[in-house]
Amino acid sequence: MENAVFENTYSFAAEMDASDKLKNFRDKFYIPRQADGEDVIYLTGNSLGLQPKTVRGYIEQELKDWEKLGVEGHFNAKNPWMPYHEFVTKQMANVVGARAVETVVMNSLTVNLHLLLVSFYRPTNERHKIVIEANAFPSDQYAVQSQIKFHGFDFKDSLIELKPRDNETLLRIEDIEETLLENGDSIALILLGGVNYYTGQAFDIKRIVEIGHKIGALVGFDLAHAAGNIELNLHDWNADFAAWCSYKYLNSGPGGIAGIFVHERHAENFDLPRFTGWWGHDKETRFLMGSDFVPIKGAEGWQLSNPPILQLAVLKASLDIFEEAGMGNLFEKSKRLTGFLEYLLGEIDDERISVITPSNTEERGCQLSIRVRNADKNLFKAISDKGVIADWREPDVIRVAPVPLYNSFTDVFKFAEILKNCLD
Ligand SMILES: *Cc1c(COP(=O)(O)O)cnc(C)c1O
Secondary structure, three states: OOOOOOOOOHHHHHHHHHOOOOHHHHHHEOOOEOOOOOEOEEOEOOOOOOOEOOHHHHHHHHHHHHHHHHHHHHHHOOOOOOOHHHHHHHHHHHHHOOOHHHEEEOOOHHHHHHHHHHHHOOOOOOOOEEEEEOOOOHHHHHHHHHHHHHOOOOHHHHEEEEOOOOOOOOOOHHHHHHHHHHOHHHEEEEEEEOEOOOOOEEOOHHHHHHHHHHOOOEEEEEOOOOOOOOOOOHHHHOOOEEEEOOOOOOOOOOOOOOEEEEOHHHOOOOOOOOOOOHHHEOOOOHHHOOOOOOEOOOHHHHOOOOOOHHHHHHHHHHHHHHHHHOHHHHHHHHHHHHHHHHHHHHHOOOOOEEEOOOOOHHHEOOOEEEEEHHHOHHHHHHHHHOOEEOEEEOOOEEEEEOOOOOOOHHHHHHHHHHHHHHHO
């Protein structure tokens, strides 16, 4: 794919669309419109995925069953609510390369990070450090700092932040390795993003897990920007745990229900401390309402509450579309689409902009982060006025993410033209 030959013309983009085997999937989503009725150029599927047109029907089914059945919908609804979360387990597991026993959907992302840290961050006086990215998403930083504090440690001593070299923007795997080996004995946990939300850099999860385990640490990932965006094989890569939200690439709607992964080797490790609730209790005996907690084996044992069915319905609508499209097809198109965007940005000969995301397709997903010289936000305002929905991240970056399910090659072409014109 790196050798793909692109042309900088509208007709080339239109031909790419015509021969795209996923081209009909765009029509399964509502694309927001501009005032004149034209589709916007939506490049923020990394922030909030668009609404599948099937969502309303999926929700209506549950509203109807609630209307007609009341509490009996738990067992008698068309999609019984009692096991409803199980209906998405396999599809979600497939998105992250996990086994069913390793995956469950529940809560939201930061909540899940805390629940997993309760189990997988167990500091001792010798081993108490957590390794994160220096520019990790703020919620992850807050979660980790508060967990360190909760255990009676000071995050100034117990937090290692991985920083790029001076005058560089991306983290190098050899520098990550060096930091991990240097601090080996004192590191309890490594918690990195799968794809950094700011730079779009995808980390070598397999390698990081290998190094982490070599030094005796546990290794977890925040896959908010990775799930549904890059190929993941969490089981084979041996990660201990992971958490992700589903409203970004997975289109489950604002605040949608999130996912977790706990590797199978921890499935029956019931000695791990955990915060518990009735939904994590053995299903056979849950309704005997006994006072002793008996966890379900695997990820399901981390559930606390009975889940929000309407949110699950939205997620189901979206995951059905992912299944129909096929993850392999999506990743293949994604590489081509983002490759085209990278090519077109390269054709804009203007030193005010540069792409900070890795050019190696193994080290990124669909997002490209464009650095704007002198942090001139007027450029962002100008493209927004022309119908582009992208996002501006302080201090100086425009993030754009053409997603393979609903973005087209002509979207990408039009975006590049608008950017070029706004620079002129
Ligand atoms: C989007 C995102 C979040 C958001 O957390 P919520 O709990 O869903 O509000 C957290 N961490 C990362 C890395 C993110 O990209």
